[in-house]
Amino acid sequence: MHCLVFFDILPNNLLKVKNTIFIASLIFIISCSPASNREGQMQQQIDSLKSKLGNTYKPGLGEFMSGIQVHHAKLWYAGINSNWKLADFEINEIMEALDDIKKYNADRPEVKSIGMIDPAIDSLNAAIKQRNQALFKTSFQLLTNTCNNCHRATAHEFNTIKVPDTAPFSNQEFKPM
Numbered sequence: 001m002h003c004l005v006f007f008d009i010l011p012n013n014l015l016k017v018k019n020t021i022f023i024a025s026l027i028f029i030i031s032c033s034p035a036s037n038r039e040g041q042m043q044q045q046i047d048s049l050k051s052k053l054g055n056t057y058k059p060g061l062g063e064f065m066s067g068i069q070v071h072h073a074k075l076w077y078a079g080i081n082s083n084w085k086l087a088d089f090e091i092n093e094i095m096e097a098l099d100d101i102k103k104y105n106a107d108r109p110e111v112k113s114i115g116m117i118d119p120a121i122d123s124l125n126a127a128i129k130q131r132n133q134a135l136f137k138t139s140f141q142l143l144t145n146t147c148n149n150c151h152r153a154t155a156h157e158f159n160t161i162k163v164p165d166t167a168p169f170s171n172q173e174f175k176p177m
């Protein structure tokens with residue numbers, strides 16, 4: 001099929017006509033290329049993107065939980081040392097991980113129970129904002145109980161979380177500077 005239009009032979013004073021022909025010929029060329037071929041190429045690209053997406057690494061629930069475990073321990077040492085800036089940082093890390101769980105692990109039925117943790121998080125946020133050590137301690141106990149309530153509700157009761165009794169890392173200062 002001959003789809004090219006030869007417009008270069010047109011005189012210059014017919015510039016507008018020339019442009020119109022140029023655009024028309026472009027449309028003609030595009031619409032002339034076999035549609036099925038283009039669709040096939042698009043489908044190939046979609047399939048390749050789909051397979052790339054399917055193979056993209058996403059952390060599992062257990063990995064997020066291990067991260068939360070670290071922040072749970074650091075939060076305690078930040079709070080009992082009245083390091084409120086660090087405590088605020090750690091509670092935010094926990095909140096981010098909870099959001100990520102909802103986003104990346106939505107296929108896990110256990111995730112439906114995750115809302116039970118919200119009251120404890122709210123209470124800790126209030127304690128940190130008020131720099132209230134007593135409220136911090138009761139809220140932290142509430143958080144820890146909720147971790148275990150969810151573990152029980154999701155048949156992971158063997159995974160028992162407790163208030164830590166030793167600082168989790170020797171290479172981090174928990175006292176405020």
Ligand code: HEC
Pocket residue numbers: 061062063065066068069072110111112113114117143144146147148150151154156159161
């Ligand atoms: C949605 C309910 C739920 C809540 C709330 C929850 N967990 Fe979990 N947790 C789970 C489930 C389900 C697993 C098992 C994940 C898996 O299959 O790997 C788990 C596993 C764990 C593990 C084991 C990870 C490992 O590989 O050793 C730890 C540690 C943990 N959670 C800590 C916590 C802490 C700390 C909290 C509270 C701040 C918490 N979890 C709150 C449901 C929950």
